[in-house]
Amino acid sequence: MNHVIGVDLGTSAVKLLLVDRTGGIAAEVSKPYPLIQEKSGYSEQDPDVWVEQTLAGLEELVQQAPCPPEEIEGISFSGQMHGLVLLDDERNPLRNAILWNDTRTTKQCHDINRLVGEEQLLAITKNPALEGFTLPKILWVKENEPELYEKAATFVLPKDYLRYRLTGELAMDYSDAAGTLLLDLVSNQWSEEICETVGVDPALCPPLVGSHEQTGHLDSVSAGRTGLTMNTKVFAGGADNACGAIGSGILTDGKTLCSIGTSGVILSYESSRDKDFAGKVHYFNHGAPGAYYTMGVTLAAGDSLSWYKNVHAPEVPFEQFVQGVEEIPVGSNGLLFTPYISGERTPHADANIRGSFIGMNHSHTRNDFTHAVMEGITFSLKESLEIFRAHGKKIDTIVSTGGGTKNDYWLQMQADIFNAEVVKLSSEQGPGMGAAMLAAYGCGWFQSLESCADEFLTVDKTYVPGQERVEKYEVLFGIYQDVYEQTKDLNERLVAYR
Ligand SMILES: Nc1ncnc2c1ncn2[C@@H]1O[C@H](COP(=O)(O)OP(=O)(O)O)[C@@H](O)[C@H]1O
Ligand SMILES: O=C(CO)[C@@H](O)[C@H](O)COP(=O)(O)O
Numbered sequence: 001m002n003h004v005i006g007v008d009l010g011t012s013a014v015k016l017l018l019v020d021r022t023g024g025i026a027a028e029v030s031k032p033y034p035l036i037q038e039k040s041g042y043s044e045q046d047p048d049v050w051v052e053q054t055l056a057g058l059e060e061l062v063q064q065a066p067c068p069p070e071e072i073e074g075i076s077f078s079g080q081m082h083g084l085v086l087l088d089d090e091r092n093p094l095r096n097a098i099l100w101n102d103t104r105t106t107k108q109c110h111d112i113n114r115l116v117g118e119e120q121l122l123a124i125t126k127n128p129a130l131e132g133f134t135l136p137k138i139l140w141v142k143e144n145e146p147e148l149y150e151k152a153a154t155f156v157l158p159k160d161y162l163r164y165r166l167t168g169e170l171a172m173d174y175s176d177a178a179g180t181l182l183l184d185l186v187s188n189q190w191s192e193e194i195c196e197t198v199g200v201d202p203a204l205c206p207p208l209v210g211s212h213e214q215t216g217h218l219d220s221v222s223a224g225r226t227g228l229t230m231n232t233k234v235f236a237g238g239a240d241n242a243c244g245a246i247g248s249g250i251l252t253d254g255k256t257l258c259s260i261g262t263s264g265v266i267l268s269y270e271s272s273r274d275k276d277f278a279g280k281v282h283y284f285n286h287g288a289p290g291a292y293y294t295m296g297v298t299l300a301a302g303d304s305l306s307w308y309k310n311v312h313a314p315e316v317p318f319e320q321f322v323q324g325v326e327e328i329p330v331g332s333n334g335l336l337f338t339p340y341i342s343g344e345r346t347p348h349a350d351a352n353i354r355g356s357f358i359g360m361n362h363s364h365t366r367n368d369f370t371h372a373v374m375e376g377i378t379f380s381l382k383e384s385l386e387i388f389r390a391h392g393k394k395i396d397t398i399v400s401t402g403g404g405t406k407n408d409y410w411l412q413m414q415a416d417i418f419n420a421e422v423v424k425l426s427s428e429q430g431p432g433m434g435a436a437m438l439a440a441y442g443c444g445w446f447q448s449l450e451s452c453a454d455e456f457l458t459v460d461k462t463y464v465p466g467q468e469r470v471e472k473y474e475v476l477f478g479i480y481q482d483v484y485e486q487t488k489d490l491n492e493r494l495v496a497y498r
Helices: 047-064 106-116 118-125 134-144 158-167 174-180 192-198 220-226 240-246 302-312 366-390 408-418 430-442 449-456 467-497
Strands: 003-009 013-020 025-032 072-079 085-087 154-156 214-217 233-235 256-260 264-270 282-285 292-298 336-338 356-358 397-401 421-425 459-463
Touching: 003 047, 003 158, 003 240, 003 430, 013 047, 013 430, 025 047, 047 158, 047 220, 072 158, 072 240, 072 430, 085 158, 106 118, 106 134, 106 192, 118 192, 134 174, 134 192, 154 158, 158 214, 158 220, 158 233, 174 240, 174 282, 233 430, 240 256, 240 264, 240 282, 240 292, 240 430, 256 366, 256 408, 264 366, 292 366, 302 366, 336 366, 336 467, 356 467, 366 408, 366 467, 397 408, 397 430, 408 421, 408 459, 408 467, 430 449
Parallel strands: 003 072, 072 233, 256 397, 397 421
Antiparallel strands: 003 013, 013 025, 085 154, 214 233, 256 264, 264 292, 282 292, 336 356, 421 459
16 A cells, blocks of 8 residues: 545645655646635535535546555545535535635624623633634524524534545544634533533534544445545545645644635644633644644635636636736835735634725736735735734744745745745645645554654745845835724725625
8 A cells, every 4th residue: 555645625626636655746636616605705615516526536536646546545634624514414415515714604703702701712712703613604504594504413514524425424623623613622522511502502513533533434436436445544634724734744833834725824833722822813723633723814815816817817827827926026016905805814803804905006017916916915924923923933934835835936925024934845735735644644654743744745945035125025014004904994884885
């Protein structure tokens, strides 16, 4: 047995990696799917489309594999976090999944705060009530679609539904459960107190497992469809950011990750759950046993750039669209962008804020705008970084991952804006690689995830901050930070027109 598969169920696509015993990528497949956005603030996907695209992707992966299917020992998963998949008693989805970047649940967040109490919620879950998390979505369905809620027998998260469909076994791992706002981070069990206080039946919560634990084998239907064998071991996997941390070697204190996918995150390893960030950043279980991580989230990071590209040049491939941005100077010739197109999480938990371009003039070209979008996304991530620095973390090296690393110039911009060395690994697919590492560790190939990381992960390139650009960006960052307060009220007044 010499290969494992990592499946990353992202927001824009499912990405599948076939990985050998040295961490080499033997085959790679990506299958996209759309977002369903019926209203401003709504964001949904059809869970069965995830399954269909994953099965089709696995079939292609097996066809591309340099080894027979019997040599593929295990498979594991990384998944977009927080998305609510409600299942009936026959385990069929009752409605579309409500995703992490759906912000319809402001009222339910207020209700949770009122009923549980903000301090008690923080004491139990280490996190505040935010629209993106799963519990407010459960309460939204209970309140707005009671006839569906009555039929609900269980809830799961996106990759858990996918894993269930491949194996017939239902489970949720701790790293993803932490993002539901229902996990007691101290006892590592579902919080009966929160369930009772907000009126959610604890029986809806699925069994909890560790990310590296085996949760069955592929069933005959999935094996038949994909060409894999029924002996393929299936491991639980984790939240995409937990897997991204594993797949980027963020496995010891002091290590920091920047991920630019649809969302953007700045994530830092924590060996204990005892630190106090007062809920300013998320605090979740890691996919590595017994560990934790803290992170700040930009809701629309890569998504802002995709949005901008889709408005102006939907037919142009990304690589071509961003060509020429390297000729634009620091500050985009006076154009500034805030990436709040889906509202924001860190540091401004605000579902109503929206993005801005400030400083437009006649001379601005499409490249100026693209450059400003990249800068605005990176400034937003710097705001999370500064929270960590303000809490005493010394961050001088950051591993960068996600689709955003496909552009060399953007990686240099990250180094200059973050004022830190930015490291790009050989594979930009941190979450998929992390999932493959969980399968490799689960199969017993390595004693620990750290030793797996030593074997699997290699640095491709390091980007060093340039002093002159760092200083210019420091000043611009101050202007960027002023935009939120100055556009907050304007955006509240525009809500009625959305
Ligand atoms: N060539 C490129 N240059 C810069 N950014 C890119 C490029 N290709 C893709 N991206 C960015 O990567 C994002 C997708 O990243 P990915 O990690 O695949 O997302 P997710 O896992 O959230 O679906 C896109 O939204 C886009 O902004
Ligand atoms: O909501 C969060 C983290 O709290 C997001 O990071 C999602 O987990 C989606 O990730 P991508 O699809 O952008 O990778």
